[in-house]
Amino acid sequence: MSSAAVAANVAVIGAGISGSVCASLLAARGVAVTLFDSGRGAGGRMAQRREVMEDGTELRFDHGAPYFTVSNSEVARVVSGWEARGIVAEWKATFACFDLATGKFTDFEKEGTAKKYVGVPAMNSICKSLCAEDDLSSFPHLPTILQDIPVRPCFALMVAFSEPLAMVPVHGFSFNNSNSLSWAFCNSSKPGRACVPPNRQSWVFHSTTEYASKVVKNIGPRKPSAEALAKVAEELFSEFQATGLSIPQPIFMKAHRWGAAFPAIAISGDDKCVWDKSTKLAICGDFCTNPSVEGAILSATRGASKILESLSLPSGL
Ligand SMILES: Cc1cc2nc3c(=O)[nH]c(=O)nc-3n(C[C@H](O)[C@H](O)[C@H](O)COP(=O)(O)OP(=O)(O)OC[C@H]3O[C@@H](n4cnc5c(N)ncnc54)[C@H](O)[C@@H]3O)c2cc1C
Numbered sequence: 237m238s239s240a241a242v243a244a245n246v247a248v249i250g251a252g253i254s255g256s257v258c259a260s261l262l263a264a265r266g267v268a269v270t271l272f273d274s275g276r277g278a279g280g281r282m283a284q285r286r287e288v289m290e291d292g293t294e295l296r297f298d299h300g301a302p303y304f305t306v307s308n309s310e311v312a313r314v315v316s317g318w319e320a321r322g323i324v325a326e327w328k329a330t331f332a333c334f335d336l337a338t339g340k341f342t343d344f345e346k347e348g349t350a351k352k353y354v355g356v357p358a359m360n361s362i363c364k365s366l367c368a369e370d371d372l373s374s375f376p377h378l379p380t381i382l383q384d385i386p387v388r389p390c391f392a393l394m395v396a397f398s399e400p401l402a403m404v405p406v407h408g409f410s411f412n413n414s415n416s417l418s419w420a421f422c423n424s425s426k427p428g429r430a431c432v433p434p435n436r437q438s439w440v441f442h443s444t445t446e447y448a449s450k451v452v453k454n455i456g457p458r459k460p461s462a463e464a465l466a467k468v469a470e471e472l473f474s475e476f477q478a479t480g481l482s483i484p485q486p487i488f489m490k491a492h493r494w495g496a497a498f499p500a501i502a503i504s505g506d507d508k509c510v511w512d513k514s515t516k517l518a519i520c521g522d523f524c525t526n527p528s529v530e531g532a533i534l535s536a537t538r539g540a541s542k543i544l545e546s547l548s549l550p551s552g553l
Contacts, residue, residue, distance in 0.1 A: 244266075244267045244268065244547045244549070245267075245268045245270075246259075246262055246267050246268070246269050246270075246543060247269075247270050247271075247272060248262075248269055248270070248271045248272070249271075249272045249273075250271075250272070250273060250280065250521070251271050251272075251273040251275075251277075251278035251279070251280065251363055251367050252278075252279065252280020252281060252282065252363065252521070252532065253280065253282055253362065253363055253529055253532045253533060253536070254520045254521045254522065254532040254533070254535055254536040254539070255271060255273070255280075255520070255536070256271070256278055256362070256363040256366040256367050256536075257314065257366065257532075257533050257536035257537065257540070258518070258520055258536040258537075258539050258540045258543075259271050259366065259367065260366040260367075261536070261537060261540035261544075261551075262540055262543060262544065265544055265549050265550070265551075266549070267543075267544075267547065267549070271367055277360070277364065278360060278363035278364045278366075278367040279300075279359070279360030279363045279364065280300075280363070281300040281301055281494065281497065282298075282300050282301050282355065282359040282360050282362065282363060282529065283298070283299060283300040283359065283360055284296055284297065284298050284299070284358035284359055284360050285297045285299045285394060285490075285492065287394070287488065287490065289396075289487070289488060293432055293433075294432070295394075295396050295431070295438055295488055296358065296423075296429060296438075297392075297394040297423050297438060297440050298354070298358060298359040298421075298423055298426070298429075298440060299392040299394055299440055299492050300359060300392070300494065300497075301359055301528075301529055302354075302359075302408070302419075302421040302423075302440060303327050303329075303352045303353060303354050303359075303421075303426075304352075304353050304354075304528060304529035304530055305350040305351065305352060305353070305530065306350070306351070306353065306530050307350065307530070308530060308534055310534060310537055311530050311533045311534050311537070314533055314537065315353060315533070318362060318365075319353075321365075322356060323355065323356065323361060323362050323365045323366075324353045324354065324355055324356060324362060325353070325354060325356045325427040325428070326351055326352065326353060326427075327352040327353070327354045327407075327425075327426050327427065328352075329352055329406075329407035329408055329421075329422075329425060329426075330344070330345055330405075330406045330407055330408075331344075331345040331349075331406055331407065331408045331409060331410075332344045332345060332405070332406045332409045332410075333409055333410045333411070333412050334409050334410070334411055334412065334420075334479060335412040335413055336411065336412065336413040336414050336478065336479060337412070337413040339479065339480045339481075341404075341405060341406065341409065342412070344406070345406075354426045354427065356427055356428045357427075357428030357429060358428075358429075385499050385500075385501065385503060385523050386499070386500040386501060387495070387496035387497070387498065387499055387500060388445045388448075388449070388496075388497060388498045388499075388500050388527075389445065389448040389449060389452050389493065389494060389495050389496070389497055390418075390442055390443055390445065390448050390494045390497035390498070391442070391443040391447070391448050391451065391468050391472065391491050391492065391493055391494070392440055392441070392442055392443075392491065392492045392494065393440070393441040393442075393443070393468075393469055393472040393473065393489070393490075393491050394423075394438070394439075394440055394488070394489070394490050394491075394492065395438070395439045395440075395441065395473065395486045395488065395489050396431070396436055396437070396438045396439075396486060396487050396488035396489075397436065397437045397438075397439070397484050397486055397487065398435065398436055398484065398487050399435055399436075399437070399484055400435065400437045401422075401437060401439070401481075401483065401484075403481045403482055403483075404420075404422075404481070407421070407422045407425045408420065408421040408422065414444065414475055415444070415446070415447060415475070416443055416444055416447035416471060416472055416475045417441055417442070417443060417444065417447075417472060417475050417476065418442045418443060418444045418445075419441070419442040420439055420440070420441045420442075420476070421439065421440050421441075422437060422438075422439055423438040423439060423440050424436070424437050424438040424439075425437075436487070441472055441476065443468075443472060445498075447472075448493070448494075448497075451464075451468060451493075452493070452495065457495065459493075460493050465490070465491045465492070465493065466491070468491040468493075469489050469490060469491040472491065473486070473489060498522075498527035499521075499522060499523035499527050501523070502523065502524060502525055502526060502531075503523055503524055504524040504525070504535075507524075507538060508520075508524055508525050508534055508535045508538040509524050509535045509536075509538040509539040509542065510524060511539070511542040513546070516543065516546050518539035518540075518542050518543055519539070520532070520535040520536045520538070520539035521535055522535065
């Protein structure tokens with residue numbers, strides 16, 4: 237560690253994937269980093285929900301980002317390092333599309349499509365692992381610097397069944413001709429997430445933006461009541477039943493609202509982050525690039541580079 241590095245002290249606000257990556261890249265160059273997050277822990281939209289059933293068994297759902305892919309070589313270098321450390325693993329899942337108009341699965345994914353990565357054993361394990369290398373503080377009252385970025389909402393429906401969905405031939409599928417459902421993912425088929433007892437299966441469904449926007453308009457921007465979430469869960473599950481597939485009764489069902497699931501615009505150009513030289517402030521996140529884990533990681537690597545350059549430290553990223 238160089239003496240210049242010891243003198244540097246950086247605060248990172250937000251322990252989602254972009255904040256966690258930025259903090260870990262700085263820490264790796266010897267910078268003292270303190271991470272602040274207003275949430276309960278690291279992860280942000282790469283979250284995992286833990287639910288305990290009446291019989292005492294536990295269910296876990298990745299109810300934010302279900303997985304991610306990588307095409308950028310800079311991000312690929314970062315992610316392959318995580319893979320070597322066992323923080324992420326490949327989800328060998330097959331995907332398709334279900335068309336509600338024809339009642340058939342179509343567009344089965346061809347071999348050789350992009351590798352799907354998941355955090356192990358949860359999507360937020362990546363951030364937790366990266367933050368463990370830094371100092372994470374829960375700090376609920378930091379000012380929100382960026383407020384005017386338009387966002388798209390999404391509801392996630394978490395469902396568990398006592399038996400596998402035998403009529404679904406894939407691990408994930410999109411919906412065609414559905415007013416309210418966009419995707420479904422078999423959560424328990426990901427590495428490290430098998431249900432106990434093993435014949436159970438857990439699924440996460442995502443609503444369409446249009447459905448979520450309509451509900452948010454009706455119930456307002458505040459945290460939805462348990463009744464409002466129960467209604468959303470019923471409506472989304474009814475839509476799944478409308479597929480005509482023979483679906484067993486769920487043993488658990490709950491909806492979660494993501495009021496700002498996806499930024500609707502990207503605020504930075506080629507820089508992939510916003511950098512204010514005079515205050516040495518780097519702003520990173522998927523809203524700088526594109527609404528994906530990969531976009532957030534890329535923005536974080538660029539933000540970390542700007543800070544390291546300003547501290548005259550080699551970025552080497
Ligand atoms: C339902 C859903 C499905 C998705 N599907 C996919 C997918 O299939 N593939 C994919 O690649 N991506 C997907 N995404 C998007 C992906 O999750 C995000 O692009 C990525 O996680 C964004 O990371 P981030 O670090 O930029 O932001 P965030 O994860 O939002 O992290 C921001 C952090 O900052 C904290 N924070 C906010 N304000 C403050 C404050 N004032 N003070 C302190 N802390 C603060 C928050 O608590 C949070 O922890 C999905 C997201 C959702 C919600």
